[in-house]
Amino acid sequence: MSGHLSITGLAAGYRGKSVVEQFTLAPIAPGEVVALLGPNAAGKTTVLRSLAGLHKASGSVKLGKQELMHLPLADHAAYVTYMPQALPDRVGLTVLEAVMSALRASIPAGMGPDDLLVAALDVIERVGITHLAARELGQLSGGQRQLASLAQALVRRPTVLLLDEPISALDLHFQLKVMKLVREVAAQSGMIVIMVLHDLTIAARWSDRIVLLSGGKVEVEGSPAEALTAERLAQVYKVCAAVSEGEHGLQIAIHDVL
Numbered sequence: 066m067s068g069h070l071s072i073t074g075l076a077a078g079y080r081g082k083s084v085v086e087q088f089t090l091a092p093i094a095p096g097e098v099v100a101l102l103g104p105n106a107a108g109k110t111t112v113l114r115s116l117a118g119l120h121k122a123s124g125s126v127k128l129g130k131q132e133l134m135h136l137p138l139a140d141h142a143a144y145v146t147y148m149p150q151a152l153p154d155r156v157g158l159t160v161l162e163a164v165m166s167a168l169r170a171s172i173p174a175g176m177g178p179d180d181l182l183v184a185a186l187d188v189i190e191r192v193g194i195t196h197l198a199a200r201e202l203g204q205l206s207g208g209q210r211q212l213a214s215l216a217q218a219l220v221r222r223p224t225v226l227l228l229d230e231p232i233s234a235l236d237l238h239f240q241l242k243v244m245k246l247v248r249e250v251a252a253q254s255g256m257i258v259i260m261v262l263h264d265l266t267i268a269a270r271w272s273d274r275i276v277l278l279s280g281g282k283v284e285v286e287g288s289p290a291e292a293l294t295a296e297r298l299a300q301v302y303k304v305c306a307a308v309s310e311g312e313h314g315l316q317i318a319i320h321d322v323l
């Protein structure tokens with residue numbers, strides 16, 4: 066299935082307490098990369114989990130003409146993959162086994178056992194962890210496990226990929242490598258990506274659209290230059306920042322807290 070992702074009036078909370086209200090975005094086109102930003106506790110993870118069908122929410126989430134809300138979880142998971150903030154459990158599976166088991170959960174039609182192995186090895190290579198394929202997840206560092214987790218998400222080739230802080234444990238090299246890879250996969254396959262990030266400069270450089278969430282509500286959505294102004298950063302993050310256009314996108318320097 067393809068088509069735009071349309072999110073309208075999404076609302077969610079915990080034990081009757083509202084956390085996310087009236088979350089509505091302009092339709093997201095195939096291949097578009099959206100960064101969801103905002104302070105701690107703004108509701109970013111709640112939005113992603115709601116979009117993934119893992120948290121009870123109201124509103125409408127349509128992929129093309131297909132309404133995803135209230136689909137049985139298995140059907141929902143055929144379209145949407147969620148990579149959680151928490152790293153994969155320290156289980157005894159090797160990286161290759163973990164990636165293959167993620168793929169087995171949603172085997173595309175016509176794929177045989179050899180194809181599964183080729184697809185898993187291909188993603189592992191693209192993520193840059195071929196040297197870790199035979200290592201057990203439990204023996205990996207935090208950053209290595211985060212890369213394995215990303216490979217598990219990418220191998221499923223979802224229509225919509227939701228990434229919750231996918232680079233939080235990575236060094237500078239892998240932060241950029243992952244952002245480039247995600248953009249490349251989105252452009253090549255038409256996959257829609259929504260990812261929660263905290264690094265504003267990386268978000269500005271590698272996403273098409275910024276959505277800034279504050280107190281559970283969309284403060285602004287737009288291009289990085291439209292959304293990330295010094296005034297808005299002061300208002301939402303309570304920081305004093307200087308924002309300028311640079312050769313590689315927006316340059317954002319945080320000078321102080323307010």
Ligand SMILES: Nc1ncnc2c1ncn2[C@@H]1O[C@H](COP(=O)(O)OP(=O)(O)OP(=O)(O)O)[C@@H](O)[C@H]1O
Pocket residue numbers: 079084103104105106107108109110111112
């Ligand atoms: N399981 C839960 N039970 C009750 N309240 C919760 C639960 N999970 C999150 N919350 C509350 O919902 C609000 C939003 O949390 P959420 O995790 O969505 O924020 P976030 O923007 O992803 O934050 P962060 O950047 O710190 O990860 C917070 O006030 C949090 O305390």
